[in-house]
Amino acid sequence: MTAVPSAAADDEFDVVVIGAGPTGENAADYAVRNGLTAALVESELIGGECSYWACIPSKALLRNGHVVAAARRLPGIEASLDPAAVLARRDSFVHDLHDDSQAEWAEGAGITVVRGVGRLDGERTVRVGDRVLRARHAVVVATGSVPVRPLVEGLDSVRTWGSREATTASSVPARFGVLGGGVVGCELAQAFSRLGSRVTLVNHGSRLLPSAEPVAGERVAAAMRDEGIDVRLDQGLDAVSPGPGDSIVLHLGDERIEVDELLVATGRRPNTDDVGLDTVGLEPGAPLAVDDSGLALGDWLHAAGDVTGRAPLTHMGKYAARIVGAAIAARAAGRPLDTGPWGEHSATADHAAVPQVVFTDPEVASVGLTADRARDAGRPVRVVEIDIAVAGSSLQADGYTGSATMVVDTEREVLLGVTFVGQDVAEMVHAATIAVVGEVPLARLWHAVPSFPTVSEVWLRLLETYRAGA
Numbered sequence: 256m257t258a259v260p261s262a263a264a265d266d267e268f269d270v271v272v273i274g275a276g277p278t279g280e281n282a283a284d285y286a287v288r289n290g291l292t293a294a295l296v297e298s299e300l301i302g303g304e305c306s307y308w309a310c311i312p313s314k315a316l317l318r319n320g321h322v323v324a325a326a327r328r329l330p331g332i333e334a335s336l337d338p339a340a341v342l343a344r345r346d347s348f349v350h351d352l353h354d355d356s357q358a359e360w361a362e363g364a365g366i367t368v369v370r371g372v373g374r375l376d377g378e379r380t381v382r383v384g385d386r387v388l389r390a391r392h393a394v395v396v397a398t399g400s401v402p403v404r405p406l407v408e409g410l411d412s413v414r415t416w417g418s419r420e421a422t423t424a425s426s427v428p429a430r431f432g433v434l435g436g437g438v439v440g441c442e443l444a445q446a447f448s449r450l451g452s453r454v455t456l457v458n459h460g461s462r463l464l465p466s467a468e469p470v471a472g473e474r475v476a477a478a479m480r481d482e483g484i485d486v487r488l489d490q491g492l493d494a495v496s497p498g499p500g501d502s503i504v505l506h507l508g509d510e511r512i513e514v515d516e517l518l519v520a521t522g523r524r525p526n527t528d529d530v531g532l533d534t535v536g537l538e539p540g541a542p543l544a545v546d547d548s549g550l551a552l553g554d555w556l557h558a559a560g561d562v563t564g565r566a567p568l569t570h571m572g573k574y575a576a577r578i579v580g581a582a583i584a585a586r587a588a589g590r591p592l593d594t595g596p597w598g599e600h601s602a603t604a605d606h607a608a609v610p611q612v613v614f615t616d617p618e619v620a621s622v623g624l625t626a627d628r629a630r631d632a633g634r635p636v637r638v639v640e641i642d643i644a645v646a647g648s649s650l651q652a653d654g655y656t657g658s659a660t661m662v663v664d665t666e667r668e669v670l671l672g673v674t675f676v677g678q679d680v681a682e683m684v685h686a687a688t689i690a691v692v693g694e695v696p697l698a699r700l701w702h703a704v705p706s707f708p709t710v711s712e713v714w715l716r717l718l719e720t721y722r723a724g725a
């Protein structure tokens with residue numbers, strides 16, 4: 256048996272969190288807010304994927320292009336885009352990949368930051384290099400996710416970009432290949448197209464954004480094609496090979512397409528390969544499954560965020576972290592947990608009300624179940640899908656096009672899911688989230704009067720269409 260060095264007194268904390276992405280930061284913060292001490296272990300940058308390589312830079316790369324496109328949908332506005340200014344603004348949002356301000360925030364919040372790779376080393380113990388951190392109450396694993404690389408002949412023989420290389424790009428490739436038509440592939444394809452790249456997007460499935468309502472992928476594909484993106488659906492990438500100069504050749508059947516950079520955006524998986532799960536009898540590599548209070552093992556091992564394989568979104572990781580923090584504090588104080596549906600210690604929204612915005616143009620803003628998922632869950636559903644043709648939308652942009660889909664549980668007459676597709680619909684999703692979480696009866700929604708003239712008037716059209724078909 257190897258001797259485990261005894262922990263120094265200052266290496267004992269109520270809670271030890273591994274991974275300082277948005278989830279880990281919030282888990283530590285909520286533990287401290289609840290009167291506990293917390294150590295936060297981070298191997299790269301405090302703030303995680305989201306702050307430096309994912310949400311923030313991708314949205315910074317997209318924003319100017321969307322504003323220019325929106326301006327061009329109105330008469331009398333001249334708008335153009337300066338790629339260098341977009342890249343510079345992106346750099347400022349990611350703090351040039353320095354995490355000083357987040358480290359300062361953590362210390363200010365009373366969290367002890369420990370730099371290095373953290374691994375479980377038996378019950379309530381985390382090893383960071385030579386340092387051994389002991390957790391009096393809980394360990395929270397919040398190590399996020401890592402990209403999945405597909406098996407494509409020749410892929411390892413060429414230079415490829417993952418989302419990190421794309422979101423930190425210092426120049427705009429003239430010809431840009433994108434493999435994968437999920438959220439990351441679609442957003443970055445459009446970002447680079449609007450920054451000036453000629454983009455080819457290859458997707459082996461028949462639709463983009465496969466986990467959204469079908470109308471979302473259809474409208475996004477149509478918009479991308481309209482602006483010159485070559486969207487290939489139902490098309491696997493057979494092989495890739497080095498091309499002339501520094502280029503990369505995509506093999507699509509008999510066709511050959513040369514690109515200057517190739518983004519591989521074919522999904523992510525929970526990051527559990529090297530977190531020491533085997534030291535506590537769990538399987539490395541698999542998602543770290545949790546119950547709704549975030550508990551993975553015994554009464555001490557918790558997990559939250561992408562690592563759990565639940566909704567892989569920043570806001571959902573933060574939500575799970577708030578619940579984990581509160582649950583740990585309740586257990587530490589010997590208080591019973593409230594784990595019933597929508598209880599203080601239950602991540603109920605993970606199952607019923609995950610909001611998500613895909614920041615393409617048109618945006619896709621959705622919450623809850625799609626029609627297919629609701630049916631798979633055995634719910635009796637009726638689906639209302641209409642165009643967003645209301646006074647608010649026609650004022651928003653000339654030729655505004657978009658759609659609104661509402662999935663109704665016909666037994667309970669409440670909303671199970673809502674999807675909006677269109678320019679500027681991102682801010683509309685929270686109203687839908689409240690309606691789904693609150694299980695607001697449709698009869699009551701009639702009294703939620705949308706302001707005139709806003710795009711939200713589509714809510715009234717949805718209810719009218721539902722009633723007309725009743």
Ligand SMILES: Cc1cc2nc3c(=O)[nH]c(=O)nc-3n(C[C@H](O)[C@H](O)[C@H](O)COP(=O)(O)OP(=O)(O)OC[C@H]3O[C@@H](n4cnc5c(N)ncnc54)[C@H](O)[C@@H]3O)c2cc1C
Binds near residue numbers: 305313373439
């Ligand atoms: C291109 C892109 C765009 C995205 N856009 C959005 C968006 O607009 N909105 C949205 O909600 N979501 C978006 N996401 C998803 C979002 O980034 C993730 O859901 C979110 O970052 C998950 O947070 P997390 O804290 O669970 O994990 P992460 O952010 O991945 O953080 C995990 C942290 O753990 C650290 N770590 C890992 N292993 C160890 C270890 N052994 N020891 C110490 N530290 C360790 C890592 O270095 C990292 O800092 C996007 C993702 C991508 C790839």
